[in-house]
């Protein structure tokens with residue numbers, strides 16, 4: 412799968428994408444990331460890409476001409492399948508597991524990173540770009556959101572994860588958070604690993620994990636428990652209490 416990224420800061424790529432799972436996928440050629448410096452389509456001798464907003468207000472807005480030229484040039488690179496452009500945008504459609512899965516079916520994705528106050532609205536109107544947000548908060552540019560999107564989508568590609576089961580088990584793949592993990596030691600600072608996980612009884616382990624995931628959703632993401640019924644179908648099996656759950660400062664109980 413090929414990602415093209417239009418950005419004013421191409422030097423930040425691949426950044427953290429060069430390590431771990433996606434780094435290996437890049438090396439193996441399963442994933443390709445090509446950056447395109449928006450400045451090369453800038454206007455005049457100063458390669459201007461931004462201007463003050465009509466109607467007043469703080470900051471600068473990315474002008475439409477460089478972005479139109481960049482998107483048309485990159486989306487239509489001869490010899491490649493046309494790429495559907497996506498603008499990283501604080502107010503776009505929320506990136507979630509369903510959208511990540513859908514995007515992983517594309518062969519080519521073109522990401523546009525905004526900066527400053529944002530992007531002239533005619534980029535959306537005239538180029539038919541999708542707008543995607545990585546969450547209801549604002550960061551300074553589209554580069555980190557683009558990296559998040561690339562990382563999440565690349566993990567879904569066949570051959571990217573060493574064990575394909577990892578993607579099936581992970582949070583949200585089944586519409587629920589993942590179950591809690593434990594490793595050695597069996598007891599750490601008076602916190603024991605739940606007995607059931609050391610029992611070797613796979614049916615009981617699966618049941619415990621289902622209920623632990625459900626408890627996690629109740630505690631952290633009650634929104635996941637309504638709706639499509641998948642979460643509600645998980646049966647309650649008398650969850651062995653999570654060690655230390657009641658300890659002061661444990662989990663998110665200590666967060667404001």
Ligand SMILES: C[S@@+](CC[C@H](N)C(=O)[O-])C[C@H]1O[C@@H](n2cnc3c(N)ncnc32)[C@H](O)[C@@H]1O
Pocket residue numbers: 498499500501502523524525526527528529530543544545546547548549550551552553554556
């Ligand atoms: C400082 S932000 C602009 C925020 C804009 N003034 C607003 O209030 O929606 C600059 C750029 O960062 C990117 N950006 C910021 N937050 C984002 C988010 N949560 N998801 C995706 N992109 C984001 C977008 O590309 C945006 O154009």
